[in-house]
Amino acid sequence: MKAQNHKFSIFVEDYNVPLAPWYIFNEDYFAKELPKLAGKSFTFDSLFYFEKNFVLWGANEKQFAKAGNFFSGKLMANKRFVKKICDNHYKCFKNVKKFSFLLNKINEKTNKELYEIYEKYYSIFADGFKWGMTIQIMEMGNIKFSEILKQELNDKLKKIGNPEVVFSKLISPTIETAVAKENRDIIKKIYFIQRHKDILKEIRSAKNFELLTSKAKSIFLYLSKKYGWLQFYYLGPAARPGYYFEIIKKRININVAVELKNKDQEISALKKFQIKAAKFFSKDELFKLKTLREFAYLKEARKEIHTYYLNFLMQKWHEEFARRFYFTPLQTKYIFKDEFKEILLDNKMAVNADILNERYDCCAYMLKGGKLSFYAGSKAKKIRKLFKSDSAENVKADNFSGSVAYPGKARGVVKVVNSTSDINKFNAGDILVSYSTNPSLVPAMNRAAAIITNTGGVTCHAAIVARELKIPCIIGTKIATKILKDGDRVEVDANKGIITILNK
Numbered sequence: 282m283k284a285q286n287h288k289f290s291i292f293v294e295d296y297n298v299p300l301a302p303w304y305i306f307n308e309d310y311f312a313k314e315l316p317k318l319a320g321k322s323f324t325f326d327s328l329f330y331f332e333k334n335f336v337l338w339g340a341n342e343k344q345f346a347k348a349g350n351f352f353s354g355k356l357m358a359n360k361r362f363v364k365k366i367c368d369n370h371y372k373c374f375k376n377v378k379k380f381s382f383l384l385n386k387i388n389e390k391t392n393k394e395l396y397e398i399y400e401k402y403y404s405i406f407a408d409g410f411k412w413g414m415t416i417q418i419m420e421m422g423n424i425k426f427s428e429i430l431k432q433e434l435n436d437k438l439k440k441i442g443n444p445e446v447v448f449s450k451l452i453s454p455t456i457e458t459a460v461a462k463e464n465r466d467i468i469k470k471i472y473f474i475q476r477h478k479d480i481l482k483e484i485r486s487a488k489n490f491e492l493l494t495s496k497a498k499s500i501f502l503y504l505s506k507k508y509g510w511l512q513f514y515y516l517g518p519a520a521r522p523g524y525y526f527e528i529i530k531k532r533i534n535i536n537v538a539v540e541l542k543n544k545d546q547e548i549s550a551l552k553k554f555q556i557k558a559a560k561f562f563s564k565d566e567l568f569k570l571k572t573l574r575e576f577a578y579l580k581e582a583r584k585e586i587h588t589y590y591l592n593f594l595m596q597k598w599h600e601e602f603a604r605r606f607y608f609t610p611l612q613t614k615y616i617f618k619d620e621f622k623e624i625l626l627d628n629k630m631a632v633n634a635d636i637l638n639e640r641y642d643c644c645a646y647m648l649k650g651g652k653l654s655f656y657a658g659s660k661a662k663k664i665r666k667l668f669k670s671d672s673a674e675n676v677k678a679d680n681f682s683g684s685v686a687y688p689g690k691a692r693g694v695v696k697v698v699n700s701t702s703d704i705n706k707f708n709a710g711d712i713l714v715s716y717s718t719n720p721s722l723v724p725a726m727n728r729a730a731a732i733i734t735n736t737g738g739v740t741c742h743a744a745i746v747a748r749e750l751k752i753p754c755i756i757g758t759k760i761a762t763k764i765l766k767d768g769d770r771v772e773v774d775a776n777k778g779i780i781t782i783l784n785k
Contacts, residue, residue: 288668288669289327289328289339289340289341289667289668290340290669291337292339292345292736293336293338293339294336294337294338294716294736295336295716295717295719296336296699296700296719296721297514297516297700297719298334298514299515299516299611299614300329300331300614300646301614301616302402302592303329303331303336303338304329304646305403305406306329306338306410307329308618309411310407310411311325312651312653314407314411315414318411318415319348325345325648326647326650327340327648328646328647328648328667328668329645329646330661330665330668331640331641331646331661332642333641333642333643334516334700337665339668348418349419349425353426356426356572357568357569357572360568363572369408369411370413370583372408373408373409374582374586376408377587377591380401380402380405383398383401387597387598388601392625392626393625395598395601399625400618403618405591409583409587409591413580413583416576416580419576419738420738425684425738426738427448427452427573427684428684430569430573431444431448434566437562437566443688443776445684445688445775445777445778446685446776449748450554450555451554451555451558451574452570453574454574454575455551455555456578458582459511459586460511460723463504463507463511466504467504467529468535468544469537470504470529471533471537474500474529474533475533480496481533483497484526484529484530489523489526491523493526501522501523501525501529502522505520505521505522505525509524510590510593512524512589512720512723513593513596513720514588514719514720514721515588519593528727555574577744596610599613602621608637612641613637615637615640616632616637636657639657642658643657643658643662644656644657644658644661645657645661645665647667678782679781679782680779681761682758682777682778683757683758683761684756685775685777685778686743686747686754686755686756687744687754687775688753688776689731689751689752690772690773691731691753691772691775692730692770692783693710693731693773694708694712694768694770695765695766695767695768695770696711696712699715699716703725704725707728707729708728710728710729710730711728711729712731712732712771712773713725713726713731713732713733714765715733715734715735715761715762716736716762717737717741717742717743718732718734718741718742723746726750729752730752731753731755731775732754733755733761733773733780734754734756734758735758735760735762736756738756738757743756753773753775755773755775755779758780761780764782765782769782769783769784770782770783771783
């Protein structure tokens with residue numbers, strides 16, 4: 282194939298992501314489920330490129346726009362389809378919780394039972410992708426349903442206030458995600474510590490978690506066991522007790538009563554605002570706004586339960602498989618389902634460590650014209666050329682814009698944070714700039730004065746976390762990481778969606 286004959290537009294650039302389970306996107310959703318939902322004649326070309334723990338995903342831009350238009354139209358014309366999407370998300374959440382029981386005593390499972398567990402995992406992931414991607418497609422690429430709706434409602438939004446701020450509030454969910462519950466529990470633990478002076482003194486003086494007594498340690502062990510999986514993403518590790526020790530030590534002097542009261546008041550005020558603003562919109566417009574609001578919650582909840590928690594659970598499986606067949610757990614995440622079947626059921630070693638190491642170094646998985654093709658090594662590097670080059674690389678501008686995810690203003694020093702290796706350079710009050718955020722970057726997001734991303738819509742990870750942390754956030758700039766570098770000073774006006782470079 283000649284590279285110039287077909288170019289894929291890049292929609293996702295992410296880190297800490299292995300081949301599995303992302304290969305299921307091409308193998309199941311794009312190749313099978315999308316044509317079922319959108320019609321048999323619908324084809325969707327998709328390319329994943331993996332290089333160590335880094336991934337690029339791209340699609341045919343025209344096909345992507347067509348899919349976005351199709352689902353936007355179907356969702357707004359068919360309220361039952363909206364209900365179907367929501368119901369299937371909740372069904373998937375229940376299936377993940379049921380799945381956790383299959384992993385009990387994993388070391389006692391037969392090879393056949395191990396494969397059956399992987400089949401179940403594959404099925405749950407594929408089902409979650411099926412319904413989750415319907416929401417994703419509406420908010421990725423050049424056509425975003427939220428942006429279209431915001432423009433449609435612009436005149437009415439102006440009557441209420443700043444259109445960007447009003448729209449952000451109208452589509453903000455009022456249901457707490459696991460991240461919000463984690464934050465609330467952290468505050469409650471701080472309250473407990475403040476009431477026990479011996480523990481408070483101990484935590485203040487201790488340099489790290491390991492130096493604490495067992496009584497004090499139990500607080501952080503509890504948080505790690507209950508919420509540590511939120512940091513797992515695809516490769517882990519889960520957050521350990523020391524992670525929560527660092528968070529609480531920095532926040533130990535907060536006024537707990539005020540913090541909890543503010544949280545409750547913010548949710549209450551948001552609900553009242555949404556109810557009061559409802560009179561400005563028609564029944565159909567309110568349906569669209571409420572749909573976006575529920576989708577914003579479901580998108581983050583799906584990531585938390587269907588991705589972070591499910592991958593956290595499956596780590597036991599990968600470790601057991603690796604132990605039996607002399608691989609590392611990371612290597613097992615570069616094995617396809619059919620290869621697991623050959624190894625576990627047919628007793629055939631479909632892959633070896635050298636093959637998996639080559640895949641880890643570089644591989645590509647492409648769906649084009651309904652045909653799946655896999656490449657590794659030098660062949661995969663050639664396939665990368667099928668991605669369109671980013672014309673934004675040479676852009677020079679004093680200011681640029683994006684969509685408001687959470688309003689506010691901030692000035693500070695830019696730090697580009699795309700992976701966990703970038704977090705150490707991040708200081709409190711810095712401006713976090715990223716292609717797109719994921720849970721592994723939350724420690725830096727907690728310290729950010731503002732957040733700016735290249736990609737994402739109002740239901741993306743950065744938007745959800747920014748709303749929870751009340752941090753000014755501008756998303757979907759397309760070019761932020763291309764024109765901003767570490768050390769640049771910027772002003773983030775997330776009331777208007779404008780980033781101004783103060784000096785470079």
